[in-house]
Amino acid sequence: MRGYGVVVVDTPPALRSEALEAVLKAADYAVLP
Numbered sequence: 001m002r003g004y005g006v007v008v009v010d011t012p013p014a015l016r017s018e019a020l021e022a023v024l025k026a027a028d029y030a031v032l033p
């Protein structure tokens with residue numbers, strides 16, 4: 001994804017989530033609660 005400074009992704013709270021895994025692989029950094 002290009003052209004965005006920040007992208008916020010809200011996923012269900014599950015550390016084994018496939019959506020969370022995909023986001024973390026594509027992210028430069030992540031903030032997790």
